[in-house]
Amino acid sequence: MSAAEAVHGAAAAVHGAAPSGGLAIDPMHQFHISTIYPLHIGGFDVSFTNSAMWMVIVAAAISLLTIAGMGKRSLVPGRWQSVAELSYEFVSNMLRDNVGDAGKRFFPFVFTLFMFVLFCNMGGMLPYSFTVTSHIIVTFGLAMFIFLGVTVLGFAVHGLHFFHFFVPKGVPAALLPLLVVIEVISYLTRPISLSVRLFANMMAGHTMLKVFAGFVIAMGWAGGFLPLAFMVAFTGLEILVAFLQAYVFAILTCIYLNDALHMH
């Protein structure tokens, strides 16, 4: 541990030398989960945390946007109604392009999923906020739910015929034992890749922003403007990534749904 301590000591020394009063910044502190209202039921810790609070805020914001936005239902939409209609159309088009007409009945699910992930990511870009999707347990919960749901759907639609999904067509019979194993493994890693993609993007982006914020303070009044300019650019990039990851999460859900409904 001595090497790690030496590194931390050096970092602290750099921050300590900063003219702004030695503000050591821990880039991982923003992911800290703090309990707001402690609650224990049957041996389980189900406390109301800042993560839960931000999920409630996100759910309330989405409800406000969609319910209040569509409240008037005017023929010429106002600003709020436009946003609600745009998001509806966006997900609807995504579902139609990737799944087809059979995907219509899964629209509420995909819409809720997309809006939840999008608002969690975007809410994380607010100063002093908490990024719900930067915790792997949240994204893994979502991904595992999608994976199990899609698998159950596949068996419900195709019955045992769904196992044909793992047998690629037009392959020499000698290669089949190998390829089937690969297909099964690639199918089983879907929840992991889906959740780690979202979680890693969010966590890496926010850590990077915080590290650069540390540079701004460490370099002081004179040199701090260069990393500050980078910060502005990176914040723009992070907002793009926040949207992009929500989009990718939703579109991969559509692709998995299409696989379950139509197989190959």
Place this chain on the structure above:
Amino acid sequence: MEPAAAKLIGAGIACIALAGAGVGIGTIFGNYLAGALRNPAAAPAQFPNLLLGFALAEATGLFGLVVALILLFVI
């Protein structure tokens, strides 16, 4: 070698994965631009695929970053 030092070196090596992500993202955007300049009319229809490919390529690099973070903070 001290375990702590090995941990830090391993985390550094794991970040080489980001080089692969860089190559992948460059390939995707380069090929998209090349295709879009040849046939600009077909370009907007492929924009969602561009974003999807970008996110998939970026994610593979971030898996390496996750390995690095696990080495640093979990093990």
